[in-house]
Amino acid sequence: xxxxxxxxxxxxxxxxxxxxxxxxxxxxxxxxxxxxxxxxxxxxxxxxxxxxxxxxxxxxxxxxxxxxxxxxxxxxxxxxxxxxxxxxxxxxxxxxxxxxxxxxxxxxxxxxxxxxxxxxxxxxxxxxxxxxxxxxxxxxxxxxxxxxxxxxxxxxxxxxxxxxxxxxxxxxxxxxxxxxxxxxxxxxxxxxxxxxxxxxxxxxxxxxxxxxxxxxxxxxxxxxxxxxxxxxxxxxxxxxxxxxxxxxxxxxxxxxxxxxxxxxxxxxxxxxxxxxxxxxxxxxxxxxxxxxxxxx
Amino acid sequence: xxxxxxxxxxxxxxxxxxxxxxxxxxxxxxxxxxxxxxxxxxxxxxxxxxxxxxxxxxxxxxxxxxxxxxxxxxxxxxxxxxxxxxxxxxxxxxxxxxxxxxxxxxxxxxxxxxxxxxxxxxxxxxxxxxxxxxxxxxxxxxxxxxxxxxxxxxxxxxxxxxxxxxxxxxxxxxxxxxxxxxxxxxxxxxxxxxxxxxxxxxxxxxxxxxxxxxxxxxxxxxxxxxxxxxxxxxxxxxxxxxxxxxxxxxxxxxxxxxxxxxxxxxxxxxxxxxxxxxxxxx
Amino acid sequence: xxxxxxxxxxxxxxxxxxxxxxxxxxxxxxxxxxxxxxxxxxxxxxxxxxxxxxxxxxxxxxxxxxxxxxxxxxxxxxxxxxxxxxxxxxxxxxxxxxxxxxxxxxxxxxxxxxxxxxxxxxxxxxxxxxxxxxxxxxxxxxxxxxxxxxxxxxxxxxxxxxxxxxxxxxxxxxxxxxxxxxxxxxxxxxxxxxxxxxxxxxxxxxxxxxxxxxxxxxxxxxxxxxxxxxxxxxxxxxxxxxxxxxxxxxxxxxxxxxxxxxxxxxxxxxxxxxxxxxxx
Numbered sequence: 001x002x003x004x005x006x007x008x009x010x011x012x013x014x015x016x017x018x019x020x021x022x023x024x025x026x027x028x029x030x031x032x033x034x035x036x037x038x039x040x041x042x043x044x045x046x047x048x049x050x051x052x053x054x055x056x057x058x059x060x061x062x063x064x065x066x067x068x069x070x071x072x073x074x075x076x077x078x079x080x081x082x083x084x085x086x087x088x089x090x091x092x093x094x095x096x097x098x099x100x101x102x103x104x105x106x107x108x109x110x111x112x113x114x115x116x117x118x119x120x121x122x123x124x125x126x127x128x129x130x131x132x133x134x135x136x137x138x139x140x141x142x143x144x145x146x147x148x149x150x151x152x153x154x155x156x157x158x159x160x161x162x163x164x165x166x167x168x169x170x171x172x173x174x175x176x177x178x179x180x181x182x183x184x185x186x187x188x189x190x191x192x193x194x195x196x197x198x199x200x201x202x203x204x205x206x207x208x209x210x211x212x213x214x215x216x217x218x219x220x221x222x223x224x225x226x227x228x229x230x231x232x233x234x235x236x237x238x239x240x241x242x243x244x245x246x247x248x249x250x251x252x253x254x255x256x257x258x259x260x261x262x263x264x265x266x267x268x269x270x271x272x273x274x275x276x277x278x279x280x281x282x283x284x285x286x287x288x289x290x291x292x293x294x295x296x
Numbered sequence: 297x298x299x300x301x302x303x304x305x306x307x308x309x310x311x312x313x314x315x316x317x318x319x320x321x322x323x324x325x326x327x328x329x330x331x332x333x334x335x336x337x338x339x340x341x342x343x344x345x346x347x348x349x350x351x352x353x354x355x356x357x358x359x360x361x362x363x364x365x366x367x368x369x370x371x372x373x374x375x376x377x378x379x380x381x382x383x384x385x386x387x388x389x390x391x392x393x394x395x396x397x398x399x400x401x402x403x404x405x406x407x408x409x410x411x412x413x414x415x416x417x418x419x420x421x422x423x424x425x426x427x428x429x430x431x432x433x434x435x436x437x438x439x440x441x442x443x444x445x446x447x448x449x450x451x452x453x454x455x456x457x458x459x460x461x462x463x464x465x466x467x468x469x470x471x472x473x474x475x476x477x478x479x480x481x482x483x484x485x486x487x488x489x490x491x492x493x494x495x496x497x498x499x500x501x502x503x504x505x506x507x508x509x510x511x512x513x514x515x516x517x518x519x520x521x522x523x524x525x526x527x528x529x530x531x532x533x534x535x536x537x538x539x540x541x542x543x544x545x546x547x548x549x550x551x552x553x554x555x556x557x558x559x560x561x562x563x564x565x566x567x568x569x570x571x572x573x574x575x576x577x578x
Numbered sequence: 579x580x581x582x583x584x585x586x587x588x589x590x591x592x593x594x595x596x597x598x599x600x601x602x603x604x605x606x607x608x609x610x611x612x613x614x615x616x617x618x619x620x621x622x623x624x625x626x627x628x629x630x631x632x633x634x635x636x637x638x639x640x641x642x643x644x645x646x647x648x649x650x651x652x653x654x655x656x657x658x659x660x661x662x663x664x665x666x667x668x669x670x671x672x673x674x675x676x677x678x679x680x681x682x683x684x685x686x687x688x689x690x691x692x693x694x695x696x697x698x699x700x701x702x703x704x705x706x707x708x709x710x711x712x713x714x715x716x717x718x719x720x721x722x723x724x725x726x727x728x729x730x731x732x733x734x735x736x737x738x739x740x741x742x743x744x745x746x747x748x749x750x751x752x753x754x755x756x757x758x759x760x761x762x763x764x765x766x767x768x769x770x771x772x773x774x775x776x777x778x779x780x781x782x783x784x785x786x787x788x789x790x791x792x793x794x795x796x797x798x799x800x801x802x803x804x805x806x807x808x809x810x811x812x813x814x815x816x817x818x819x820x821x822x823x824x825x826x827x828x829x830x831x832x833x834x835x836x837x838x839x840x841x842x843x844x845x846x847x848x849x850x851x852x853x854x855x856x857x858x
Contacts, residue, residue, distance in 0.1 A: 002685040009473040009684075016386035023383060023445060024404045030411070030419045037422045089314035097311065106315060108566070109322040115495075115562040116325065116555065117502020119529040123536065123551045124325045127332065159321055166318075190300050192307040213410065220412020222505035223533060247414045247505065254421070254509050271418035275411065282410040286403055394664050465659050466702040466764065470715035470771055471692035473684075483705040 038269035071243035078154025091169030114163035122227030148230035168210035209288035216281035222247035333552020361531035372440035380448035408446035436511025455488025494565035504529035587748035602772035608635035609675030616670035640820035695768030701760035703752035758789025
């Protein structure tokens with residue numbers, strides 16, 4: 001009787017361990033699979049060429065990824081540049097100042113932002129942001145802009161990473177002990193001074209990790225960006241130029257790519273790059289965040 | 297006035313602006329989707345399939361996409377739960393708190409959670425070619441399952457970590473094995489599992505980039521796993537890129553339907569968390 | 579109005595005398611627990627040093643000592659809950675009767691844990707009904723049949739004096755009981771699998787004075803059938819109910835003996851100091 005119970009217990013343990021390990025292998029299998037699929041392109045082009053050439057003509061065997069990198073970097077930088085100050089201020093307000101009633105409105109609002117699908121942001125972007133840029137903002141700076149621009153993609157993306165950043169920041173700030181705050185207050189500093197010189201300073205590694213995480217989220221965002229970025233394979237020279245980030249490249253050409261083996265390999269190479277960069281960023285930020293969590 | 301006090305005032309007004317900006321953004325998004333959607337939506341759109349000439353503005357609706365999305369989400373949620381519940385239990389009941397393996401596993405699942413759905417899509421696509429599968433409902437289910445497993449695990453793990461150790465000891469000291477203790481863990485964290493499920497469903501139903509490669513698109517409701525299936529996000533995306541106003545209007549209506557589904561799911565999750573976690577031992 | 583569902587929880591004949599299931603029969607001679615040169619370290623830090631002590635049957639044994647001296651660790655070692663401590667290493671042996679607790683197979687361990695029950699420091703009602711809490715242990719050990727379970731629940735709730743308080747709401751979640759009631763429920767739960775030893779880890783420290791008095795009285799009543807080992811840091815409680823005392827200081831057993839003798843005529847200098855309140 002007891003023997004049987006122990007056997008059941010052990011067997012379940014073994015099954016669970018197997019499932020866990022198989023699920024973990026997904027990371028490795030994914031990397032290997034994407035590498036194997038993109039291998040053909042390395043046979044014809046060196047890695048350096050792929051990364052630095054700027055001409056993208058798949059049917060003429062020209063695969064320059066530089067425009068897509070620049071597009072991705074631009075869009076991501078704009079998104080973080082907008083979202084970081086906004087989310088820091090919001091999070092400081094929520095943890096250091098806000099009345100319960102304010103929190104009761106703001107937290108559900110952030111929840112809504114977090115739960116909305118990417119395509120909804122895309123719809124909103126094309127309805128609100130794109131016309132606003134082409135009609136109101138762009139005429140001040142350039143002669144003409146259709147609105148489908150790097151800036152539009154950056155703005156939409158910044159709103160998408162906002163809830164992630166705010167929730168990470170709020171968690172970090174509220175884990176700073178109240179005694180530290182009390183110590184700062186009793187030296188005569190104002191709330192803002194305390195928030196800046198004690199709370200955010202204490203959370204600096206966490207803030208760094210959160211930003212890295214947000215960047216990696218922004219890097220992979222596809223549909224919303226695709227809908228507003230303009231999709232022109234060129235290196236953007238201003239905020240009002242169209243751009244073409246990597247995920248959009250993959251998504252836009254998924255049907256076409258099968259016509260040409262090298263084309264498919266090129267797109268898989270794009271996926272592989274995304275995979276590796278996101279992997280790297282994620283591991284970095286998670287390790288930092290775990291360490292912070294452990295310290296408490 | 298002292299300099300520090302002036303700074304304080306300036307900072308406060310900036311923060312107020314930030315908060316107001318966030319709220320305005322939320323209202324703007326919801327308002328845009330709702331006002332556009334309600335002015336376009338008709339009963340026919342949500343109850344009928346695309347008719348002939350649908351994509352140049354003729355008759356029909358997007359029932360195919362609604363049903364397709366539901367199929368994919370329901371199936372992948374069921375499979376995802378089957379896979380991730382054992383993993384969460386293994387990490388929390390069978391392994392010790394500071395186990396190296398558990399650390400690496402959690403890290404890996406966090407990383408998997410961060411990997412963009414377009415990469416999942418590309419990977420699943422290569423996997424399907426390798427297995428000889430064509431773009432189909434089954435493909436969509438596979439990629440969505442892969443996508444939501446990390447979400448499931450992460451959110452259930454958060455809940456399972458709060459499971460009081462005393463309860464484990466109480467059960468062990470009655471002579472229960474770890475397996476027999478699982479029943480107690482399930483009861484204790486059931487609301488958490490429900491919330492995690494809803495969260496993942498919300499995420500899965502809105503994902504477009506993953507299914508783009510794998511589920512394909514179709515104007516009819518799939519009747520077998522090997523047929524292609526339409527999904528709501530893709531239906532919105534395709535219709536919006538059409539030049540005809542009529543087709544675009546249907547995209548707004550579909551966006552409204554998707555938003556309502558997602559909001560209802562997220563409200564339900566919030567309700568469960570608030571309502572069912574009160575009687576629990578802290 | 580009487581709840582019609584109570585048939586599910588209350589046995590038909592509540593006056594029938596109770597006989598424990600054959601699976602749970604106590605051995606003819608109540609065994610002792612023997613701790614034999616037992617050492618325990620956590621991450622290299624020695625918590626218990628060469629502990630040798632016999633814990634007698636059918637008595638209330640109090641383990642006393644200043645906080646952090648290793649009392650709770652010793653208690654947890656007695657039913658191997660110490661296994662779950664991170665970085666733990668042990669040597670030496672602990673035996674229940676002839677059966678080794680330290681070196682036993684997993685299938686013996688679940689049986690051993692049944693024979694050595696635990697009443698935790700804070701009450702830990704399992705997330706199920708009052709009835710389910712008590713039936714849980716029996717079900718695990720293969721006792722089936724609603725009739726039988728109903729009898730068991732009825733009997734042990736009577737033993738801990740909870741029956742009259744809860745008989746109308748046996749199907750309600752156990753978490754809705756008061757803390758004192760929860761603790762008695764936990765006691766009833768461990769009694770329901772008929773342990774020979776009951777370990778109590780400061781079982782009254784989370785309770786109000788009235789509830790803790792109830793638990794103490796129960797222990798005194800129960801020692802006729804069960805052997806009770808309790809860790810306590812309130813010396814007065816030990817004075818009130820202990821038959822046998824083990825004094826531990828810095829992980830070492832300093833003095834062991836009948837309560838009367840240890841309290842009235844301590845042999846060791848440290849024991850004298852502790853009893854007089856000089857170390858705590």
